[in-house]
Amino acid sequence: MSEFKLQVTGVSKSYVSKSKERSIQALSDITFEVKKGKILGIVGESGCGKSTLSRIIAGLEAPDSGSVEVTGKPHPVISKYVMTNSQRAVQLVFQDPYSSLNPRQPIYKAIAEVVKIYNPELSEENRAQRVNDLLRRVGISQDMSNRYPHQFSGGQRQRICIARSLAANPEILLLDEPVSALDVSVRADIINLLLELKEQFDLTYIFVSHDLEIVKHVSDDIMVMNAGRVVEKGSWKEVMENPQDDYTRTLIAAMPSLNREE
Amino acid sequence: MSLLRVSNLTVETSLDGKTLVDDVSFTIDEGESVGIVGESGSGKSLSALSILSLLPNGVRKSSGTIEFKGKEIAPESLLDIRGNRISMVYQDPMTSLNPMMKIGRQIEEVLEAHNIEADPARVLLALSNVRISDPEKSANSYPHEFSGGMRQRVMIAIALLLQPDLLIADEPTTALDVTIQRQILNLVKEQKTLNNASILWISHDLGVVAEMVEKVIVMYAGRIVEVGSVKEIFENPHHPYTVGLIGSLVKRKHQQKMISIPGTPPKPWTVTEQCGFAGRCSQVLPKCTQKKPELISEGRQSFACFNPIQGGL
Amino acid sequence: MIKVKRAERSWVIYYFKSLNGLIGFVILALLIVGSLVALFHATPYDPVAQDIKAMLKPPSWHHIFGTDQYGRDEFSRVLDGVRRSLAVSFLAVSIAAGAGLLLGVFAGYFGTFFDTLVMRVSDVFFAFPAILMALAIVSSLGHTWLDTSIAIAIVYTPIFVRVIRGPVLTLREMDYVKSARVLGFSTPRVLFKHILPNVIPIFLVQIALSLSWAILTESGLSFLGLGTQAPDASLGLMVSEAQSTAAFAWWTLVGPALALVFAVVSLNLVGDGLRDSLDPTRRSV
Numbered sequence: 001m002s003e004f005k006l007q008v009t010g011v012s013k014s015y016v017s018k019s020k021e022r023s024i025q026a027l028s029d030i031t032f033e034v035k036k037g038k039i040l041g042i043v044g045e046s047g048c049g050k051s052t053l054s055r056i057i058a059g060l061e062a063p064d065s066g067s068v069e070v071t072g073k074p075h076p077v078i079s080k081y082v083m084t085n086s087q088r089a090v091q092l093v094f095q096d097p098y099s100s101l102n103p104r105q106p107i108y109k110a111i112a113e114v115v116k117i118y119n120p121e122l123s124e125e126n127r128a129q130r131v132n133d134l135l136r137r138v139g140i141s142q143d144m145s146n147r148y149p150h151q152f153s154g155g156q157r158q159r160i161c162i163a164r165s166l167a168a169n170p171e172i173l174l175l176d177e178p179v180s181a182l183d184v185s186v187r188a189d190i191i192n193l194l195l196e197l198k199e200q201f202d203l204t205y206i207f208v209s210h211d212l213e214i215v216k217h218v219s220d221d222i223m224v225m226n227a228g229r230v231v232e233k234g235s236w237k238e239v240m241e242n243p244q245d246d247y248t249r250t251l252i253a254a255m256p257s258l259n260r261e262e
Numbered sequence: 263m264s265l266l267r268v269s270n271l272t273v274e275t276s277l278d279g280k281t282l283v284d285d286v287s288f289t290i291d292e293g294e295s296v297g298i299v300g301e302s303g304s305g306k307s308l309s310a311l312s313i314l315s316l317l318p319n320g321v322r323k324s325s326g327t328i329e330f331k332g333k334e335i336a337p338e339s340l341l342d343i344r345g346n347r348i349s350m351v352y353q354d355p356m357t358s359l360n361p362m363m364k365i366g367r368q369i370e371e372v373l374e375a376h377n378i379e380a381d382p383a384r385v386l387l388a389l390s391n392v393r394i395s396d397p398e399k400s401a402n403s404y405p406h407e408f409s410g411g412m413r414q415r416v417m418i419a420i421a422l423l424l425q426p427d428l429l430i431a432d433e434p435t436t437a438l439d440v441t442i443q444r445q446i447l448n449l450v451k452e453q454k455t456l457n458n459a460s461i462l463w464i465s466h467d468l469g470v471v472a473e474m475v476e477k478v479i480v481m482y483a484g485r486i487v488e489v490g491s492v493k494e495i496f497e498n499p500h501h502p503y504t505v506g507l508i509g510s511l512v513k514r515k516h517q518q519k520m521i522s523i524p525g526t527p528p529k530p531w532t533v534t535e536q537c538g539f540a541g542r543c544s545q546v547l548p549k550c551t552q553k554k555p556e557l558i559s560e561g562r563q564s565f566a567c568f569n570p571i572q573g574g575l
Numbered sequence: 576m577i578k579v580k581r582a583e584r585s586w587v588i589y590y591f592k593s594l595n596g597l598i599g600f601v602i603l604a605l606l607i608v609g610s611l612v613a614l615f616h617a618t619p620y621d622p623v624a625q626d627i628k629a630m631l632k633p634p635s636w637h638h639i640f641g642t643d644q645y646g647r648d649e650f651s652r653v654l655d656g657v658r659r660s661l662a663v664s665f666l667a668v669s670i671a672a673g674a675g676l677l678l679g680v681f682a683g684y685f686g687t688f689f690d691t692l693v694m695r696v697s698d699v700f701f702a703f704p705a706i707l708m709a710l711a712i713v714s715s716l717g718h719t720w721l722d723t724s725i726a727i728a729i730v731y732t733p734i735f736v737r738v739i740r741g742p743v744l745t746l747r748e749m750d751y752v753k754s755a756r757v758l759g760f761s762t763p764r765v766l767f768k769h770i771l772p773n774v775i776p777i778f779l780v781q782i783a784l785s786l787s788w789a790i791l792t793e794s795g796l797s798f799l800g801l802g803t804q805a806p807d808a809s810l811g812l813m814v815s816e817a818q819s820t821a822a823f824a825w826w827t828l829v830g831p832a833l834a835l836v837f838a839v840v841s842l843n844l845v846g847d848g849l850r851d852s853l854d855p856t857r858r859s860v
Contacts, residue, residue, distance in 0.1 A: 039517075045439035045440065045441060045442075046439055058757050059757065060753060060756065060757065078756045078757065078759075080684070080685060080762065081685075081762060082761050082762050083761055083762060083763065084761050085759055085760055085761045085764060086759040086761075087759050088757060088758065088759040090757070091757060091758070092753075092754065092757045094750040094753070094754065095750075096750055099749050099750040099751060100750035100751050100754055101751050102751045102755075102768075102769050102772075102773070103773070104772045104773060105768075113760075113768070114758055117758070117759060117760070153526040154526075155526060156526075161754070164754070164758075165758075168758055168759070183301045183302055183466075183526065183527060184301050184466050184467070184507070184510065185301060185503075185506060185507065185510075185522075185523040185527065185542075186522075186523075186526060187510070187522075188509070188510050188520035188521060188522030188523070189522040189523070189524060191520055191522075192519050192520055192522055195517055195519070210439065210440065211440075212440070216516075217514065217516065217517065217520070218517065236516070250441050250444075251440065251441060253444065254440045254441045254443065254444035255440065255469075256447075256467065256469030256470045256472070256473050
């Protein structure tokens with residue numbers, strides 16, 4: 001069944017809340033698949049579990065039960081005690097561009113570090129070329145490559161993070177609210193960039209957001225989450241035009257309604 | 263006579279005189295709802311805070327006048343006006359309420375501050391007006407027992423308690439989930455019809471603003487760049503920035519390129535002698551970086567641009 | 576070949592733009608020079624050489640700081656005392672900082688059992704006032720300068736652990752550290768390249784502060800007779816000895832006291848300077 005890039009089966013996760021001494025079921029029996037080259041949009045409001053799900057898919061956390069498979073193989077959880085660098089198939093772009101880059105590393109180094117691990121066969125010169133190529137593709141000019149993160153704007157930093165993820169030759173790119181922390185006028189640019197890069201690099205995306213407008217525009221398929229469960233799943237057209245679940249309908253109705261025709 | 267008239271408002275940093283709000287003027291009539299749209303650094307929040315003299319430390323109003331019901335707001339009358347004739351709702355529901363005081367007590371406090379008897383019935387009525395279930399239990403609860411949406415309802419209840427003439431809402435739904443936002447928007451719309459209060463709604467979300475107001479003011483880099491009714495702004499925008507903002511709302515073909523504005527908003531004080539949008543504008547002329555465009559009126563619309571877009575979308 | 580230019584000015588330049596840092600550095604440099612002079616036995620007089628004929632002489636050209644009741648040259652003794660203070664505190668803080676860094680990083684990053692163990696043990700240490708603890712340790716170990724250093728090191732290690740562990744806990748949750756892990760970076764790489772560099776600023780500032788406290792602690796111990804023993808020179812011991820002579824020979828107290836003040840203040844100022852220069856948000860230029 002490796003026509004599916006990603007297969008998530010029966011994933012559940014609960015946390016014990018220290019203050020209230022009860023367990024919170026963050027995720028209940030989450031099952032879905034993503035085909036190669038497709039974009040899955042995961043949408044839900046705060047507390048629905050989408051962030052927890054992102055972390056589990058990326059491997060930052062292990063589920064209590066269930067499995068995550070990438071191209072048919074189980075996706076390993078990231079151990080805290082790993083002694084060697086390893087290559088990972090699922091890469092993550094975070095929401096906050098202000099904390100996703102090491103403030104003490106010039107951006108060139110941040111990306112070169114990744115290239116060294118994922119393309120170790122490259123000579124130093126070729127590696128430099130690859131870094132500059134990646135930066136160019138995300139719209140950052142070469143002569144800014146020795147600058148530090150704080151010298152860039154939020155939108156630029158997000159581009160750099162995208163370049164860094166691409167340096168890992170990922171099979172799946174998980175985007176967790178990639179534009180929510182950016183200024184409104186900058187968001188469209190980043191969305192356009194992401195769509196372009198997907199075509200260029202033939203990637204599979206998982207786009208997690210609370211913003212149904214953006215998810216609707218970007219996704220091939222949409223999955224709606226509420227209170228730790230998948231309440232609706234289908235192609236974007238199906239979900240938006242013919243929602244089956246009440247919550248999905250509430251979500252659609254809640255969107256500010258000034259959609260004019262182009 | 264307008265309910266509120268802001269004329270040539272300029273706000274700058276106290277320490278080094280950096281301009282944050284540049285010569286902003288607008289009016290709000292009785293019963294009218296006006297929205298200010300802009301992103302971070304546009305000066306929209308500071309403009310609103312100036313009205314009630316609530317500018318934060320380090321920032322001050324350096325020139326301009328603010329007239330309420332025809333008279334400039336004198337410092338002595340602020341105590342009476344705040345919460346009473348003009349009230350405000352803020353963005354962050356988590357910090358707007360005193361965590362150590364019960365909800366009911368905080369509402370009573372507002373009444374007492376304006377020398378009105380703190381009748382428990384009034385408190386319960388205020389809570390039920392904003393559709394908080396079980397007002398009595400809620401009045402006896404603490405803020406941390408409430409969700410963000412509920413707290414924002416309480417804030418609205420407090421703001422409308424004394425039936426103000428003007429309600430200023432500064433990004434009140436930005437921090438809320440979209441379904442909760444929908445509830446709050448509906449609630450405010452309902453209250454507006456009941457009270458006939460004027461509303462000044464501030465947001466970065468043009469979609470939300472368009473739903474709530476009749477007149478839209480677009481701000482960019484500390485200045486007003488366009489003013490018009492909702493219909494006019496959407497059907498016949500003139501300023502390239504407005505067009506860009508609308509572009510993000512327009513129904514576009516699935517997965518096709520969205521209309522975007524390259525670059526980032528500049529700091530207002532760096533563009534005081536030119537058009538603030540020049541650095542990102544697709545219609546930029548040499549003139550745009552040399553002179554500051556003034557607001558030109560065209561019918562009831564106005565815009566500040568040397569090379570405006572004509573002919574509508 | 577792409578050369579990566581240093582696009583950012585070195586923090587050292589920022590350090591010297593801080594007035595506090597500059598003054599602190601200058602004073603500390605002078606004190607270190609003085610210590611070296613004492614180390615190489617180049618002081619005007621032998622610090623322990625007595626000369627009863629010259630006892631309790633006020634400051635003069637022959638004896639810049641005057642002499643004490645045994646006719647020993649105060650200035651030479653002060654230099655030697657500074658040497659001892661700096662040596663003891665540098666050694667003590669090196670041990671404490673090294674151990675604290677290791678334990679703090681491990682406790683903060685790996686958490687769970689290891690963290691609980693380290694924190695509970697630190698709590699025990701924190702329950703005692705520093706000087707009392709140092710007293711207890713020194714009483715059981717001995718009075719050599721090495722013993723004193725170890726005592727102070729043991730007392731200060733928990734402080735370093737705590738100072739390091741906090742930021743590491745925060746850093747561990749930062750998106751760029753999570754990114755590093757998702758990118759498959761090994762734990763050593765994450766620790767050395769992403770966590771440590773962001774902890775170094777606080778670490779250095781804490782070192783400067785701890786050095787000043789260590790000097791005071793060593794002086795305190797010596798004052799009480801539990802550190803450096805007579806006839807060796809130690810600032811604390813000299814102050815203790817001056818108790819009987821200060822009333823009529825002010826220089827016997829002022830000399831060592833001033834030296835102590837300068838040592839402590841200079842290190843604090845250096846700490847300020849480091850704080851100002853290493854935190855990008857506080858830089859003056």
